[in-house]
Amino acid sequence: xxxxxxxxxxxxxxxxxxxxxxxxxxxxxxxxxxxxxxxxxxxxxxxxxxxxxxxxxxxxxxxxxxxxxxxxxxxxxxxxxxxxxxxxxxxxxxxxxxxxxxx
Amino acid sequence: xxxxxxxxxxxxxxxxxxxxxxxxxxxxxxxxxxxxxxxxxxxxxxxxxxxxxxxxxxxxxxxxxxxxxxxxxxxxxxxxxxxxxxxxxxxxxxxxxxxxxxxxxxxxxxxxxxxxxxxxxxxxxxxxxxxxxxxxxxxxxxxxxxxxxxxxxxxxxxxxxxxxxxxxxxxxxxxxxxxxxxxxxxxxxxxxxxxxxxxxxxxxxxxxxxxxxxxxxxxxxxxxxxxxxxxxxxxxxxxxxxxxxxxxxxxxxxxxxxxxxxxxxxxxxxxxxxxxxxxxxxxxxxxxxxxxxxxxxxxxxxxxxxxxxxxxxxxxxxxxxxxxxxxxxxxxxxxxxxxxxxxxxxxxxxxxxxxxxxxxxxxxxxxxx
Numbered sequence: 193x194x195x196x197x198x199x200x201x202x203x204x205x206x207x208x209x210x211x212x213x214x215x216x217x218x219x220x221x222x223x224x225x226x227x228x229x230x231x232x233x234x235x236x237x238x239x240x241x242x243x244x245x246x247x248x249x250x251x252x253x254x255x256x257x258x259x260x261x262x263x264x265x266x267x268x269x270x271x272x273x274x275x276x277x278x279x280x281x282x283x284x285x286x287x288x289x290x291x292x293x294x295x
Numbered sequence: 296x297x298x299x300x301x302x303x304x305x306x307x308x309x310x311x312x313x314x315x316x317x318x319x320x321x322x323x324x325x326x327x328x329x330x331x332x333x334x335x336x337x338x339x340x341x342x343x344x345x346x347x348x349x350x351x352x353x354x355x356x357x358x359x360x361x362x363x364x365x366x367x368x369x370x371x372x373x374x375x376x377x378x379x380x381x382x383x384x385x386x387x388x389x390x391x392x393x394x395x396x397x398x399x400x401x402x403x404x405x406x407x408x409x410x411x412x413x414x415x416x417x418x419x420x421x422x423x424x425x426x427x428x429x430x431x432x433x434x435x436x437x438x439x440x441x442x443x444x445x446x447x448x449x450x451x452x453x454x455x456x457x458x459x460x461x462x463x464x465x466x467x468x469x470x471x472x473x474x475x476x477x478x479x480x481x482x483x484x485x486x487x488x489x490x491x492x493x494x495x496x497x498x499x500x501x502x503x504x505x506x507x508x509x510x511x512x513x514x515x516x517x518x519x520x521x522x523x524x525x526x527x528x529x530x531x532x533x534x535x536x537x538x539x540x541x542x543x544x545x546x547x548x549x550x551x552x553x554x555x556x557x558x559x560x561x562x563x564x565x566x567x568x569x570x571x572x573x574x575x576x577x578x579x580x581x582x583x584x585x586x587x588x589x590x591x592x593x594x595x596x597x598x599x600x601x602x603x604x605x606x607x608x609x610x611x612x613x614x615x616x617x618x619x620x621x622x623x624x625x626x627x628x629x630x631x632x633x634x635x636x637x638x639x640x641x642x643x644x645x646x647x648x649x650x651x652x653x654x655x656x657x658x659x660x661x662x663x664x
Contacts, residue, residue: 289422
């Protein structure tokens with residue numbers, strides 16, 4: 193179990209972050225993908241932007257972007273979503289896979 | 296670098312069976328030795344296997360089972376473009392002079408573990424490929440006005456082409472209405488817009504120019520290769536209306552072969568889903584951006600088999616490790632004038648496009664007679 197998964201289970205999204213390169217390493221890794229140096233864990237903002245959206249059985253799923261470079265698939269609450277609209281991470285969790293819910 | 300030719304090909308029926316992977320591979324190898332002149336097991340000095348089946352020592356096992364004692368043998372895995380990746384590796388061995396003759400064989404079963412990339416945590420709980428396909432579709436619809444009917448034309452055309460391919464999984468035609476009313480998987484993806492995972496195997500022999508003359512009077516030359524991996528995570532595709540890895544790979548393949556899209560007579564491209572064919576036609580320069588749907592309709596309306604003559608992945612089926620090699624087999628048959636009812640008249644230059652994991656990686660080959 194990684195810190196990433198543990199924190200998601202507690203409804204908290206943290207991501208690996210390279211202090212030297214000043215950027216989030218996503219998907220999470222023990223090494224920076226620019227300098228291959230060590231990373232730390234950093235809180236990810238709950239603010240996100242909608243990249244693209246579709247639906248299945250009347251429920252929206254989407255790609256949302258955090259911090260300008262962390263993109264994830266998640267569920268989306270609400271009506272008539274449009275790309276570039278601002279989203280808030282309503283809930284996150286981990287049950288064999290990461291789970292993100294936006295509104 | 297030495298010139299490299301494809302001199303013999305083999306492919307099995309794509310279906311769902313109880314047949315073991317090794318037997319499927321040997322079934323695609325057998326016609327190679329039956330049909331190639333002067334080719335003996337002792338001529339082969341490389342055996343590469345392409346599969347997602349997590350099988351240890353498979354290339355060596357296949358070598359033993361087919362009576363070959365190669366200098367070099369190993370497996371190549373890269374999800375859906377494993378097949379062309381193995382071919383590119385074989386090309387490198389032969390063009391460098393490290394080997395003269397390579398046998399490349401790919402196979403997978405319908406339930407192979409390469410269908411979903413579990414590593415990609417950015418997909419969250421939406422890990423199945425239908426979800427990335429749906430994202431490409433949403434983006435293309437929004438930017439270019441692509442419709443569900445446009446997507447259906449891809450499926451209808453490729454299923455129709457598959458009717459003339461005796462190795463194809465599907466053996467019946469589907470109408471626009473059939474596709475439009477097939478099971479809805481997401482708001483913009485129907486079941487018949489999807490390729491079908493199935494069992495299948497395909498094999499080719501590639502060799503140096505000197506050896507090619509011994510084995511065939513009609514070598515097919517590999518004149519262009521392009522490969523690009525942008526990431527393993529689908530969400531690293533920045534522009535969802537195009538495929539960055541495909542654009543990079545096709546550019547390299549065109550440069551290496553000194554060809555442009557207008558020179559290509561016949562194409563096998565990776566239509567994992569209907570939207571893929573539309574985007575790939577645009578990204579590889581066969582039409583302008585936003586005109587892929589119109590090109591597909593024109594091909595359909597004129598019964599033109601230039602694109603995916605064997606039925607593509609949608610019509611022929613998609614046994615991952617075999618797919619790229621089966622695409623190469625089809626283009627070789629086309630350029631040899633041996634494609635039967637699928638034959639594109641006068642085809643002299645062909646292109647293979649094979650990609651993986653939502654186009655995070657693409658391979659493009661240009662072949663010439």
